[in-house]
Amino acid sequence: xILAQVADSTAGNAGVxxxxxFWILGPVALAAAVAMIFARNAVHSALFLVLTMLSLAVLYMxxxxxxxxxxxxxxYTGAVMMLFLFVxxxxxxxxxxxxxxxxxxxxxxAAILGLGFALLLVAGVGRTMFAVPSAGLGARAGNGNLxxxxxxxxxxxxxxxxxxxxxxxxxxxGALVLAFAQRKPRERNGQRAAxxxxxxxxxxxxxxxxxxxxxxxxxxxxxxxPDGSIAPESLSEILEGHEVDETPRPPADGHSLQGRRKELExxxxxxxxxxxxxxxxxxxxxxxxxxx
Amino acid sequence: MNLLAQQDGMTHTxxxxxxxxxxxxxxxxxxxxxxxxxxxxFMINWERKVVGRMQQRPGPNRTGPGGWLQSLADGLKLxxxxxxxxVLADKKVYFLAPVISTIPAFVAFSVIPFGxxxxxxxxRTVLQLVDLPVGVLVVLACSSIGVYxxxxxxxxxxxxxxxxxxxxxxxxxxxxxxxxxxSVVGVILYAGSLSTADIVEAQSGGWYFYLLLPSFVIFVxxxxxxxxRAPFDLPExxxxxxxxxxxxxxxxxxxxxxxxxxxxxxxxxxxxxxxxLGGGRIPFLGPVNGWIxxxxxxxxxxxxxxxxxxxxxxxxxxxxxxFMKLGWKVLVPxxxxxxxxxxxxRVFRTTTGAESTAALVIAIVLGFAAVLTxxxxxxxxxxxAADVELASxxxxxxxxxxxxxRSRKRIARATPDPEPAxxxxxx
Numbered sequence: 001x002i003l004a005q006v007a008d009s010t011a012g013n014a015g016v017x018x019x020x021x022f023w024i025l026g027p028v029a030l031a032a033a034v035a036m037i038f039a040r041n042a043v044h045s046a047l048f049l050v051l052t053m054l055s056l057a058v059l060y061m062x063x064x065x066x067x068x069x070x071x072x073x074x075x076y077t078g079a080v081m082m083l084f085l086f087v088x089x090x091x092x093x094x095x096x097x098x099x100x101x102x103x104x105x106x107x108x109x110a111a112i113l114g115l116g117f118a119l120l121l122v123a124g125v126g127r128t129m130f131a132v133p134s135a136g137l138g139a140r141a142g143n144g145n146l147x148x149x150x151x152x153x154x155x156x157x158x159x160x161x162x163x164x165x166x167x168x169x170x171x172x173x174g175a176l177v178l179a180f181a182q183r184k185p186r187e188r189n190g191q192r193a194a195x196x197x198x199x200x201x202x203x204x205x206x207x208x209x210x211x212x213x214x215x216x217x218x219x220x221x222x223x224x225x226p227d228g229s230i231a232p233e234s235l236s237e238i239l240e241g242h243e244v245d246e247t248p249r250p251p252a253d254g255h256s257l258q259g260r261r262k263e264l265e266x267x268x269x270x271x272x273x274x275x276x277x278x279x280x281x282x283x284x285x286x287x288x289x290x291x292x
Numbered sequence: 293m294n295l296l297a298q299q300d301g302m303t304h305t306x307x308x309x310x311x312x313x314x315x316x317x318x319x320x321x322x323x324x325x326x327x328x329x330x331x332x333x334f335m336i337n338w339e340r341k342v343v344g345r346m347q348q349r350p351g352p353n354r355t356g357p358g359g360w361l362q363s364l365a366d367g368l369k370l371x372x373x374x375x376x377x378x379v380l381a382d383k384k385v386y387f388l389a390p391v392i393s394t395i396p397a398f399v400a401f402s403v404i405p406f407g408x409x410x411x412x413x414x415x416r417t418v419l420q421l422v423d424l425p426v427g428v429l430v431v432l433a434c435s436s437i438g439v440y441x442x443x444x445x446x447x448x449x450x451x452x453x454x455x456x457x458x459x460x461x462x463x464x465x466x467x468x469x470x471x472x473x474x475s476v477v478g479v480i481l482y483a484g485s486l487s488t489a490d491i492v493e494a495q496s497g498g499w500y501f502y503l504l505l506p507s508f509v510i511f512v513x514x515x516x517x518x519x520x521r522a523p524f525d526l527p528e529x530x531x532x533x534x535x536x537x538x539x540x541x542x543x544x545x546x547x548x549x550x551x552x553x554x555x556x557x558x559x560x561x562x563x564x565x566x567x568x569l570g571g572g573r574i575p576f577l578g579p580v581n582g583w584i585x586x587x588x589x590x591x592x593x594x595x596x597x598x599x600x601x602x603x604x605x606x607x608x609x610x611x612x613x614x615f616m617k618l619g620w621k622v623l624v625p626x627x628x629x630x631x632x633x634x635x636x637x638r639v640f641r642t643t644t645g646a647e648s649t650a651a652l653v654i655a656i657v658l659g660f661a662a663v664l665t666x667x668x669x670x671x672x673x674x675x676x677a678a679d680v681e682l683a684s685x686x687x688x689x690x691x692x693x694x695x696x697x698r699s700r701k702r703i704a705r706a707t708p709d710p711e712p713a714x715x716x717x718x719x
Contacts, residue, residue: 043385043447050440070429074473078436079466082443086462089447089455146425146486 021062029055042088046081053077067146208234305423305489308409312417319412320421324401332554336363339601346605367547375543380450389448390541390548393441397555400434403427404562405489406589407572410582419586420489427488428476431563432469435518438556439465442520442527445549446537457536460612461520461527467619468517468524474627475510478634479567492571496578501568506630508568510623512599515560517619519553521600523607524615561596565589 029052036048053076060069153161198204208231211223223234312320337352337360344351353359377383407419424430439462446458480486482504483494501508517524528536538549565571569592572585579585610618640652 041382043382043444047385047444054437066424066426067429070426070433073433074429074436078433078439078469082436082439082462082466085440085443086459089443089459 018062022059025055025059029059043085046085046088050077050081053081065145067149203233210234210236303423303487303490305405305418305420306487308416308418309420309423313415316412316415316417317421321402324421325398328398328401328555328558329551331558332551333363333367334360335554335557335597336366336550338597339604342598342601343605346602370547371544373543375545376540378450378540381540382448382450385444385448387545389441389445390545390552391441392444393438393552394548394555396434396437396441397552397559400431400559401555401562403430403488404559405492405566405571406562407584407586408579408582418489419582423487423489426486428480428486428491428563428567431559432473432476434559435465435556436469438552441549441552442537445541446527449537449540451540453533453535454537454539457527457533457539460533461537464520464524464526464615464619465518467616468514468623471510471514471619471623471627472518474624474631475507475514476567477627477631478504478507481634481638488566488571492566492573495570496573499568499570499575504568504634506626507634508564510627510630511564511568512596514619514623515564516600516603517615519556519560519600521553521557522604523610525609526612526615557597557600558593561593561600562589564596565592569595 032048032051032055036045036052039045039048053072057069057072057077060066060072208223210219211221211234212219213221219236223231225231340362341351341359351359352362355362355365377386402421403424405418405420405423409416409418411417442461442465443458446454446456446461449455479491479500482500483491485491485494520527526536527533528538533539538546541549572587572589572592574580574584574588637652637656640655644651
């Protein structure tokens with residue numbers, strides 16, 4: 001199987017199996033990379049990037065670097081891209097959102113830096129492809145790929161390794177500090193404090209549930225108070241509150257927790273809320289309040 | 293092949309597997325798939341029966357002998373149900389998600405060393421599909437791909453409940469995978485290899501579940517978290533999120549999610565058996581017939597699967613913040629410290645030789661004593677009691693209500709008997 005193919009390619013020149021895998025996965029990786037740029041949906045973009053990473057991982061495995069391949073899957077595909085996807089889904093942005101330039105001169109700088117990075121990459125990779133003679137795996141990895149990497153990382157390259165670790169550590173700590181700096185210390189004090197806060201507040205009982213009547217069984221229908229008026233608290237923040245008889249509106253963006261899509265909001269708000277994505281913003285204006 | 297074996301430093305298992313003809317590989321693939329599906333069907337039934345017994349009821353007992361065909365009937369029915377595509381769904385991703393979650397679950401099966409050397413139709417081989425030098429990582433990689441299925445399924449459904457379930461699942465699996473990976477480090481250090489067959493081989497001197505007890509405990513806890521099972525089944529918490537990530541899924545797509553969940557359980561149980569219970573080996577016996585080892589391996593795996601059922605029947609679901617706290621503030625630090633200790637012991641043993649066991653024990657005891665002393669000298673954290681004031685007039689018991697110091701019996705004795713109830717006598 002895989003081992004047999006790996007064994008084939010030890011003989012020096014690339015084996016047939018390796019060539020087949022390369023000619024299948026190479027185009028797949030490239031096509032996915034291009035599709036990532038042109039995909040309209042941000043989540044689809046992320047998925048195409050995942051496909052590229054997976055293809056690269058399998059190529060690594062075919063190049064007798066199984067450790068690198070699986071670490072690529074675990075770390076990049078499994079953790080980094082997953083976190084990225086996490087944020088994308090929480091924010092729920094469409095490609096239409098990015099038309100507005102948030103930072104001034106962003107595009108120009110992006111183009112300049114991108115070109116510079118491409119030049120750097122081409123120069124670096126080109127040099128390794130032509131100028132540096134390849135020593136072959138046998139010369140350095142000695143007793144198998146895994147042991148070879150381990151020995152090199154913890155002996156010859158231990159200093160760069162530690163430096164990278166320190167860099168990652170600093171950035172992780174920085175992210176933590178930034179995320180928690182806005183919160184007051186001891187703000188969330190656990191169950192007891194929550195109970196006390198609740199008892200001190202206006203409402204001790206839970207919020208009323210949505211109304212379910214013979215005419216509508218939607219969770220978006222508001223509950224009625226004893227005097228027949230609408231209980232505004234019964235409307236969920238993430239659902240649209242609307243009467244069922246109403247003319248059908250375009251549906252809420254179900255892929256995000258942000259409530260309605262921006263283009264459905266009144267135009268006056270659109271201009272001001274290009275950046276603003278605070279979750280509290282989308283408290284539904286709800287039919288109940290319009291009715292009054 | 294002999295020449296290559298010398299060149300690569302292949303183990304005996306790897307040589308045997310590299311010699312497999314293509315028909316044998318295909319046979320193994322089919323059998324692995326069948327094992328996964330059959331164990332899933334069995335597991336669902338077993339779970340319902342065991343949980344039923346734990347709740348004083350018989351569980352399914354109508355379909356087939358003893359009710360054991362119930363899950364097969366359910367599965368067949370599920371396949372013929374209407375396949376609903378929600379209006380708000382992202383069609384392609386919605387279709388892809390169950391597939392993404394199922395395939396890695398089966399791929400992870402390929403590195404499990406089910407048994408020793410056997411002869412199938414005259415061909416010497418090992419009851420294992422591949423033995424990669426990084427076998428343990430394959431399982432971790434497969435589980436990290438499997439999360440994509442859950443996350444994408446939740447997102448593509450276009451339903452806030454599904455999305456919340458998916459996000460919970462992503463956070464949960466990433467957090468617990470760290471603890472899981474760290475707990476495996478100890479085993480790898482002791483076995484000196486990442487290959488599953490080598491790890492089983494290395495346990496012939498003693499199983500790791502008692503040699504590396506902290507690793508074992510952490511592994512078992514985080515494998516439950518990793519597979520989204522009770523008491524850690526927050527992604528599909530039905531009391532909060534309807535059905536979690538698979539709320540909108542029906543028919544075969546739902547069946548695939550179900551299949552993936554159970555196959556994942558089997559995979560992590562088999563991994564626990566491989567890493568900590570010596571694979572298919574029988575204690576005090578050397579390698580026996582490969583088929584016997586297969587049976588023993590399955591028996592040990594069923595032990596872990598029973599643990600999953602037992603936990604589900606016993607424990608209530610965790611609250612989300614408690615669950616994350618357990619993962620990040622207990623399991624990960626403990627796993628890190630334990631890994632450090634294992635490093636220290638290994639380095640000590642390899643640098644000073646085997647005759648210094650007494651010195652090692654003394655060093656461990658001294659270190660433990662030092663840690664204890666420091667722990668005792670640290671001042672206890674004092675919690676300032678919040679002063680209670682009630683702003684609303686809602687009738688609630690006082691928050692500073694102290695529990696009675698006396699036992700109930702003595703209270704009952706001290707207080708005079710209440711007025712006797714009216715009886716017919718007094719009329």
